[in-house]
Amino acid sequence: KIELKHGSHRIGKRTDEVMQKWRGYGLGQFIHWGLYAIPGGEWNGKQYNGAAEWIRSWNGIPKSTYDSLIYKFNPVNFNADEWATTAKQMGAKYVTITTKHHDGFCLWPSKYTSYTVANSPWKKDIMKPLVDAYDKAGIDVILYFSVMDWNHPGWRYDIKTKEDSVAFEGFKQFTRNQLIELLTMYPTAKGLWFDGTWDKSWVKQAEFADQLETEMRKLRPGLIIGSRFRADEKGKRHFDANNVLMGDYEQGWERKLPNKIEDVHGNDWDCVMTVPENQWGYNKAWKGHIKTANELIEMTAKSVSLGGNFVLNFGPQGDGAIRKEEKQLATQIGNWMKINKEAIYNCQYAGLEKQDWGYFTKKTGGNKLYMVVFNAPVSGAYRVKLPAKMGITKAYALATPTQSLSTEEIHTNEYFIHLKKQGGDQPFVIVLETKNSSDNSGNVYDKAKT
Numbered sequence: 001k002i003e004l005k006h007g008s009h010r011i012g013k014r015t016d017e018v019m020q021k022w023r024g025y026g027l028g029q030f031i032h033w034g035l036y037a038i039p040g041g042e043w044n045g046k047q048y049n050g051a052a053e054w055i056r057s058w059n060g061i062p063k064s065t066y067d068s069l070i071y072k073f074n075p076v077n078f079n080a081d082e083w084a085t086t087a088k089q090m091g092a093k094y095v096t097i098t099t100k101h102h103d104g105f106c107l108w109p110s111k112y113t114s115y116t117v118a119n120s121p122w123k124k125d126i127m128k129p130l131v132d133a134y135d136k137a138g139i140d141v142i143l144y145f146s147v148m149d150w151n152h153p154g155w156r157y158d159i160k161t162k163e164d165s166v167a168f169e170g171f172k173q174f175t176r177n178q179l180i181e182l183l184t185m186y187p188t189a190k191g192l193w194f195d196g197t198w199d200k201s202w203v204k205q206a207e208f209a210d211q212l213e214t215e216m217r218k219l220r221p222g223l224i225i226g227s228r229f230r231a232d233e234k235g236k237r238h239f240d241a242n243n244v245l246m247g248d249y250e251q252g253w254e255r256k257l258p259n260k261i262e263d264v265h266g267n268d269w270d271c272v273m274t275v276p277e278n279q280w281g282y283n284k285a286w287k288g289h290i291k292t293a294n295e296l297i298e299m300t301a302k303s304v305s306l307g308g309n310f311v312l313n314f315g316p317q318g319d320g321a322i323r324k325e326e327k328q329l330a331t332q333i334g335n336w337m338k339i340n341k342e343a344i345y346n347c348q349y350a351g352l353e354k355q356d357w358g359y360f361t362k363k364t365g366g367n368k369l370y371m372v373v374f375n376a377p378v379s380g381a382y383r384v385k386l387p388a389k390m391g392i393t394k395a396y397a398l399a400t401p402t403q404s405l406s407t408e409e410i411h412t413n414e415y416f417i418h419l420k421k422q423g424g425d426q427p428f429v430i431v432l433e434t435k436n437s438s439d440n441s442g443n444v445y446d447k448a449k450t
């Protein structure tokens, strides 16, 4: 064990009710919105090949030209209630909203920089109406904050000279001031989702960042902060030098999903996902594969089956409207969630061997197992292997709870659930009500002698 002053300060999952609620969200919405939505991945008719929210880093645009987009920020079609309603219809239980992305433009009227909505034609705070609208919709708000800030003169990628360290000291205070300001202005926010924390300049600030995290948690008890915020004094990120998770949940699953429970190391986690391959901010030309509702529903079920949450990204247009493709997805996913939400909300890893037909989830604190089916077996026989001393008292399709399904024991703690082919192209859920059964070790199945 390595002696660490600024490593992880907790072993194992948080057990408080704020985190228990977070653990049960299942499905969330990410919002990436800012000046980058105005060009939407295109400049002077030319497409930018990278992620639209990174267009400022394209050498095809002078930085000052990008920065002057603040004078074009006037989202006449922005309607916070419409965004919150879209999320509600999708079945999202929380939303992560960009307060400030890497370009440094603040969607709130920060006192610590002039590069905010207050100095745009829009003038008004964007964060307040958003936080209020999502709160009203019963959707918890997490504030995304990029430490890396291309607009601030004190930002440095690394600290090499005296000048660097003097400039960066000012930047560190600015960062602290903005975070305390956000937590003070939007006290209902449940957490902070940090980004832009990989560069050496910030990685070297283990003590400062540790103290800042402590200050924020003191100001806002219960605040949820992920593993991406700070490094330990050995420069280790996400997991400290003793391989213990930093923060309250793992934030490494960006545009990728774990495949087996060992991949998540017993931690809480969420997966943040784009609809196209890699576009967070609005991009006019959504090139490549655009994920379908079924794909995104499967990612949601897979995330919950492995003890995490799935957070789907929306990139509203420069005028503040949500694009129709994203609205359609929200409706399709929402229609599925209306019928099947019981298998997603307040569910967790079931501790069962994954089968070919899909994913198991388990109701937290209950005796119900859910089989979220994506690949119906041609035989109509769904294999289920349960732990010893667990029996099935009832099986039924969630959509038709009064029609019990026949359950055939085929081996020790192993069953076939029989359900003839369902119509349609939608994933569906089979519910297994379970009970502790007496130990059936005296049963008839013998192991082969090999």
Ligand SMILES: Cc1ccc([C@@H]2N[C@@H](C)[C@@H](O)[C@H]2O)cc1
Pocket (backbone or CB within 6 Å): 032, 051, 053, 054, 195, 196, 254, 272, 280
């Ligand atoms: C290399 C890289 C840096 C930053 C990102 C940001 N993290 C996502 C959550 C988006 O904000 C993206 O711009 C993605 C890739």
